[in-house]
Amino acid sequence: MPDAHVLLERDGVRLTLDGAVAHITLCNPAKRNAQTPALWRALAEAGRLLPGSVRVAVLRGEGVSFSAGLDRRAFTLEGFDGEPSFLDLARGTEQQLDEAVAGFQEAFTWWRRADLVTVAAVQGHAIGAGFQLALACDMRVCADDVQFAMRETSLGLVPDLTGTKPLVQLVGYGRAIEICLTGRFVRAEEAARCGLANVVVPAAELDGTVADLVAAVLAAPRDAVIETKALLRSALSEPEAAQRAAERAAQGRRLRDLAGAGD
Numbered sequence: 001m002p003d004a005h006v007l008l009e010r011d012g013v014r015l016t017l018d019g020a021v022a023h024i025t026l027c028n029p030a031k032r033n034a035q036t037p038a039l040w041r042a043l044a045e046a047g048r049l050l051p052g053s054v055r056v057a058v059l060r061g062e063g064v065s066f067s068a069g070l071d072r073r074a075f076t077l078e079g080f081d082g083e084p085s086f087l088d089l090a091r092g093t094e095q096q097l098d099e100a101v102a103g104f105q106e107a108f109t110w111w112r113r114a115d116l117v118t119v120a121a122v123q124g125h126a127i128g129a130g131f132q133l134a135l136a137c138d139m140r141v142c143a144d145d146v147q148f149a150m151r152e153t154s155l156g157l158v159p160d161l162t163g164t165k166p167l168v169q170l171v172g173y174g175r176a177i178e179i180c181l182t183g184r185f186v187r188a189e190e191a192a193r194c195g196l197a198n199v200v201v202p203a204a205e206l207d208g209t210v211a212d213l214v215a216a217v218l219a220a221p222r223d224a225v226i227e228t229k230a231l232l233r234s235a236l237s238e239p240e241a242a243q244r245a246a247e248r249a250a251q252g253r254r255l256r257d258l259a260g261a262g263d
Contacts, residue, residue: 029063047110067130132163
């Protein structure tokens with residue numbers, strides 16, 4: 001990325017811009033990109049910093065693992081320097097705890113914005129919060145060593161970083177509950193078969209495959225991409241008649257724009 005420049009680099013997150021593509025990298029490979037509240041704040045800030053010219057956001061993790069999940073210091077009495085541990089949060093009021101978790105979730109929600117296409121390049125472990133971060137993206141390109149796992153229930157917790165809805169949408173309720181309640185690994189072949197991975201490639205080909213996918217997305221007109229993403233997302237919840245009406249309205253906008261461009 002010779003023309004890329006760094007817009008943010010702190011707390012294990014680096015954001016670089018390369019034309020219409022934003023690259024968000026988890027950059028603490030020594031800890032397998034374990035996640036902390038500070039990292040979540042940095043991820044949320046990365047989303048806010050994206051200029052309107054960005055069309056695609058690519059998420060990566062440096063090193064052998066995409067993200068090994070939550071930093072276990074969250075469950076110690078000491079917690080993290082300068083902020084409360086999860087044990088401290090548990091002693092607060094219900095409203096305080098709800099507000100804290102809502103703040104954490106902001107790192108995971110902006111990837112679904114209609115004006116962006118988001119791609120996770122996933123290698124090695126994507127566990128717990130790492131799994132949910134990959135699920136936040138529109139597409140997942142995976143290396144053949146990928147290992148997804150949802151370990152929260154095994155620890156007496158629940159997945160609360162916005163991952164439950166996309167997981168069920170991708171693999172179905174029966175497989176989703178089995179993955180969550182057992183905490184087992186979902187490896188590359190199964191991930192491709194059940195829809196968690198759009199494509200699985202050898203690890204050496206991961207970056208090239210992502211680059212090809214990004215180029216293909218950028219080749220389509222931006223407004224058509226935005227309208228199509230919105231239609232596909234609404235198809236998950238809208239009644240059939242409402243979805244047909246949304247298709248007609250979107251196509252009308254596209255045709256009017258094309259006609260105007262030809263004048």
